[in-house]
Amino acid sequence: MSTRLGDLVERLGGRLIGDADKQVVGIAPLSDADASHITFLSNPKFRTQAAQTRAAALILSAADDEVVGPAYPGARIVAANPYAYFARAAQYFALLNAHVPVPGIHRTAFVDPEAQVSASASIGPHAAIEAGAWVGEDCVIGAGCVIGRNARVGAKTRFHPRVTFLDGCRIGERGIVHSGAVIGADGFGFANESGKWIKIPQTGAVTIGDDVEIGANTTIDRGALADTVIEDGVKLDNQIQIGHNCQIGAHTAMAGCVGVAGSAIIGKHCTFGGAAMVLGHLTIADNVHISSGSMVSRSINEPGQYTGFYPLAKNAEWEKSAVIVRNLPSMREKIRELEKNIKSLGEDKE
Amino acid sequence: MSTRLGDLVERLGGRLIGDADKQVVGIAPLSDADASHITFLSNPKFRTQAAQTRAAALILSAADDEVVGPAYPGARIVAANPYAYFARAAQYFALLNAHVPVPGIHRTAFVDPEAQVSASASIGPHAAIEAGAWVGEDCVIGAGCVIGRNARVGAKTRFHPRVTFLDGCRIGERGIVHSGAVIGADGFGFANESGKWIKIPQTGAVTIGDDVEIGANTTIDRGALADTVIEDGVKLDNQIQIGHNCQIGAHTAMAGCVGVAGSAIIGKHCTFGGAAMVLGHLTIADNVHISSGSMVSRSINEPGQYTGFYPLAKNAEWEKSAVIVRNLPSMREKIRELEKNIKSLGEDKE
């Protein structure tokens, strides 16, 4: 399905320079775009490539437009943030082609008579919605999802197939939860008594804000007493584990395989690279950025980028360096000895 | 639902000092508790805070009671292990408020005619129980669970929604398996032939003892020939991977995201911090404690705490130290040279 360039800009904003009647069908990268595509320039180092793209239209910043505009024959859309504009334009095209699930409850789904499901919501095959659950307007609940007792799903939130959203958990509006995610399993809490573990019941829930996205097979545990809290706009990738009673600040994003142990309090606008790990009961300030594969073992009070992983090397080289790492204390001892010896040699000389 | 303090102590033990007729509704932390709560003191450094809590009753040790007792106006429950007592009291209150699933098979569940399900078990919506499977008394099998052919679920074991428990696997009594866990998928076994992988069929199963808890989206693979074994009282958090033919000793606990490669033999009463990893075919003694984020690359014969992760730093500092880590062999060479030079300087002097 194609759309008129002028209609797109009318909806998304920005300044159009060129033919508003051009028809475009979608977005493509600079190198792949043809005359039916829009493309975008978000990094000035690709200006030369942008000037040569065959795309029908180019989204770019005012600064880049000064340089690229004169050389590029197609239409231009000048925007403050070309990458965000690209994202919105891509959403626009995706919506044109999206399959829209039909409202209503699939005949194979089970909805408890004491659950409340909005008439505009779509409930997929073999979904189960337990007593007291509440599913808002325009929600899409995919095949095989389970929504527990007294759980609450805000309007326009979408659960892809096979999400588990357990008793008493809440998610706000416009959320997206991907397949296999488990929200509200018990936190990991035990008291040790003579070597055996006594379970501490987990009676809190999970509270999730608006505009949150949760990746496939990600798990967020319910709190022990109070709730685990995921604030507005948080984006979690796949295979993430969030322990009980964590608090993840608004608009923080975590890449795949991150783990956050229980009761960690994480600030707003943080980013976590893949497989980063956070120990329990730590506090992390706003605007902290943790590199992939790094272990956060103490609280962080100052914004900035933090890293901690062992550098990769050919195995034979790693073996040599790793042995020395283990013996660093003796190396330091040797250096201290050398210092003493040199000092004594110097003094002898005087 | 409230309960009389005297009734609680009669059931759970401990020595009650104070009004046995007080009514309490639940447990709360020292700082949050009000006159309807019990609270607990498990760490002497909070004695001052404990003396000031507004709770109706305080669980504490005899030693702490000597100090705190005289200052605290409420009732006291003196117990040998206040934290374990708290856990049991919390269980007591949780049970008062818990939703009890109705025995019977949900009309949307599928139970093969050749499966055996105890009449007291509760089988949730869209669960599937295959031929030859056996589900014991008072079991709760949640919505969307799959129990494979000839699998066996011991009495009072609870599967939360969407657990997969595959052919021939067995779990004992009073187990808890959380949503998304997969027990009994094939172990990862292949023979390489001219660059292609030939699958080695995995014909063992998984045998799980009594009182085991398995976290959300955790996976335990079936053995290649013999079974993978999880002994009594083991507690596994979320997102854990246990490879084929592993043996996890009784009462060992693993935090989230731990990975254990195939054929590792792990002792009893061990603990593993989050994201710790164990290579295959290793043996780990009883009472070994592995810190979070640590890679266990050799067998451990001696109890104790073991650690191995790169310390976190500001990214710029990490970059400097990481370069040196890679060049440690040349640094050691330089130190050896210095030693020689100093020695020769010293000898020259003589």
Add this chain to the structure above:
Amino acid sequence: MSTRLGDLVERLGGRLIGDADKQVVGIAPLSDADASHITFLSNPKFRTQAAQTRAAALILSAADDEVVGPAYPGARIVAANPYAYFARAAQYFALLNAHVPVPGIHRTAFVDPEAQVSASASIGPHAAIEAGAWVGEDCVIGAGCVIGRNARVGAKTRFHPRVTFLDGCRIGERGIVHSGAVIGADGFGFANESGKWIKIPQTGAVTIGDDVEIGANTTIDRGALADTVIEDGVKLDNQIQIGHNCQIGAHTAMAGCVGVAGSAIIGKHCTFGGAAMVLGHLTIADNVHISSGSMVSRSINEPGQYTGFYPLAKNAEWEKSAVIVRNLPSMREKIRELEKNIKSLGEDKE
């Protein structure tokens, strides 16, 4: 069910020395095998043990046969690759005892009228197959699986229970996908605008070749524009995360908990140890082997074994070495100073 040794060799090849009429029931390791088993010798260091095995027959190489053959009283099967022969023999026995799912659609499954399911395929309880999906001959789709719109599953491919295979994804023939795997969830793509994340729709899919095996709870994200690609013969263990637009080369194998960030291009015949991590947009050559727990933070152009994890130590020792690791730049400074001092001492002497 037992089988005649001669029949097995006729089917699998190799040279049989000994009684072709012997009946065998399965495979067992050297130490456990009895007179009803075949066993195998793939590592010359077990020659002595092999000569003493009680197995009915021994699979071994021609070189090992020269040494072991004269001493071993049972039958021998001489094969070019005894370990691969063992794998095939084990498959043979596993098939004899395997439960064969009945073709047809389970009465509790939902198959959209616009989906195409081969008559020889078996669709399990509560499976859901959406409009436009295509399921080939002899496929087995387990209980609770979800196959999205226009997805395509090649002949003889088996999905174990509770696999999610989303819209438009494709897998070739003879694939195996284990329970809880999620293929085709959205890749993790967002544009940041004034601190908020704008979703970049993920409109590619996942394309998977023939003979691919995908582990339990593994996730493979759909591409942003083009597809994520998994080539023929790839073997992925459990709990793996493959980001959007990755390309995994043919016959590459990854152990559990590996993470590959978006747009990484990985060569053929690579292996990844457990919990290895690969950053996004990297390129890794063919025949690269990454050790467990290693972070790949740059492209690798040369085949070989690469490693990068912090060595494990007793916690007290780790604490000492880790402090020094963080202070390595100052240690290097000190060494430079020592060099200067020694040089100046040496010059003074002249």
